[in-house]
Amino acid sequence: MTASAAERVMISSPADLGPDLIAAVAGGTVRAGLAPGLLAALAENRAAVLAALDGDQPVYGVNTGMGALAGVRLDAGAQTRHQNTLMAGRSVGSAPWLSRARARALLAVRLRDLLHPAAGASPELCSNVAALLDADVIPAIPARGSGAAGEIIPLAHAGAALIGIGQVLDEAGRAADAGPALETAGLRPYSFGAKEGVAFLEGVPGLTGLAVLSARAARTLIDQVTAVVAAEHVVARASRDPWHPAFAAADPELRSVLDTLRGPGGPAVPGALQAPVSFRVSAPALAVALRAAGELEAAIGRALDGVTDSPAFLEGRFVGSAGFAGTDLVAAAGTLTAALVHLAELGVARLHRLLDADVTGLTRQLSDTPGVHAGMVAVHKRAAGVAHRLRRFAGAALIGPVETSAGQEDVQSFGFEAAECLDEVISGLRDVLACEILALHQASLLGASAAAPAAGITGLTGDAGLAEFAGVAGLAGLAGRLPASTRDRPFGRDLDVIIQILETG
Structure with missing residues (x-):
């Protein structure tokens, strides 16, 4: 599924949120909403999950601790707090943070995962993740130091922002408290329900999005x-x-x-x-x-x-x-x-x-x-x-x-x-x-043949030059951007121009 710039796309099934749409959401050119039928399916599945949790059977990370503490059983009060507490104790990262686009890619994939019935997430959780993206309230997620089996540390930072105790990126890319940012955007902090905190921390949405x-x-x-x-x-x-x-x-x-x-x-x-x-x-x-x-x-x-x-x-x-x-x-x-x-x-x-x-x-x-x-x-x-x-x-x-x-x-x-x-x-x-x-x-200005139909080459600087690579994304923009001179100069400036054009494609 693809969408044009500024288009709002309604997701009817997890498969709709594929690589093309994930990239568009990451770039901020598309807003994704959840279709009513998908929300209804999530609610039905969530009811089945809650029914399965209604008992004394140990469920990892829900009524037990995690990791080496999985043998510790949690009482009813601890279970109520546990899913949010999971985020606080694992938010141990710091700068450098993922860029806004990369953090948005992580959230988009996290949303895709939570839409899967196996996650057992509620429609409210999925809607809140979609709302973060829609409002461009982007968690500050550490880019390094994730020495866990999976992505527990970076995902804890994303979850902490969702519940209002973490940090988000400001316009300059610096970390700021999530609570005020949520309020400014008209969003309320979310509170993870049974199993939802565990589901939010599992998987590899960061690596997938990146x-x-x-x-x-x-x-x-x-x-x-x-x-x-x-x-x-x-x-x-x-x-x-x-x-x-x-x-x-x-x-x-x-x-x-x-x-x-x-x-x-x-x-x-x-x-x-x-x-x-x-x-x-x-x-x-x-x-x-x-x-x-x-x-x-x-x-x-x-x-x-x-x-x-x-x-x-x-x-x-x-x-x-x-x-x-x-x-x-x-x-x-x-x-x-x-x-x-x-x-x-x-x-x-x-x-x-x-x-x-x-x-x-x-x-x-x-x-x-x-x-x-x-x-x-x-x-x-x-x-x-x-x-x-x-x-x-x-x-x-x-x-x-x-x-x-x-x-x-x-x-x-x-x-x-x-x-x-x-x-x-x-x-x-x-x-x-x-x-x-x-x-x-430089070679073309020194007399290299510009007759190169096989390369699709015309001119980089008017009549001289060898490298407007016709039909190749990101290279046609070089035309007229480099000096038509072979004399020594601070060539690093020319390289900066070329790199920018290559990067923007």
Whole structure:
């Protein structure tokens, strides 16, 4: 289900709140409401949950403690307070906070999870979460330090804001008391009913929501890298032999990349029998990244459709689960992270080749006056430094369990850490790509051929320049934004312009 900007969408079933709508809600361009029929179904399911709780059977986190204290039974008074108390004692995080868009993505996925019958949530709880999003009252949710089996710490912060004892983000992104913010928005603090606090703390809505945003950003970035690779082949006079369609016979992602790289144009005249390896292997690396993005999207779909509550209300009884672990998403995010790091490394290598006069036939270091002006050599050094930094984020977040909760939680999937690594690498690859685009611009001004129909290239700065990548999101906006000069200048300012255009897509 998709919605246009400023449209109010009524959700009739949990499936309506899919990745597209989650991204739109995160961006604040869509407001989501709950249809009357869905609210009625929630009320009916909630009645069944309350009936199942009416007895002396122990139910984890409802009439017992949690973690290593699950053997402690709660009396009636403690049970009444327990669901709210769960939020207070677990709100141990602090800045840096998730951005507003990322926190909204978490809330959107949390709403999707609570709509599932297994959560046993009331229509009132779901309506209150939707109201937070609608009023743009966004909890201050810590971006780091979630060393639990699941996302208990960040979700406790979201729940504490909902009940009025936590914090929300002000317009400057700083944490402020939730109570006054709720009152200003015309909202009343919510009080969690039986089992609702436990349901709010379970699952991986944070990692799921962050993955939705990152998968979309990665798709855009991979398309942009593909366009840049095509342009670099022109400047480097690289052979198009590695783009032969036969090489993709058993690989649909590679076939898609090669079709894009070849485009409608004829073959370029190579400057050497064999191009540098970084050019020859770029297409397979792009295919790997595309496949990894698809795997993350598939894992997102499984997370949205799966049962993440524990205990889950299934077939009239409460069943413990492992849906809070997020193992599938963490593994998929790590695979995409590694693939994007590799693209950054290849970008640095291709950029270095563009500084070689023997490869391009242009001046050394793409300097208009070698020895007087440095050209692109320091731009390449920046790219190398960024790529080196990205390597530290390629470590698998699944590795490295630490015992907590007196041994009750002896393994963590570290989902927020996996999301942070992916986000850092997306930003870093964008930085490296900006360095490559600036070098292409410099090369075109120094006389590289602009006759590149295969890359869909026209002009970056009027009649001169090589990089308005027609039809590629986020690159057409470069036209006229960079100086038509090859002389040394503070190139970092140019890179900032390119990065902003790449990021906004």
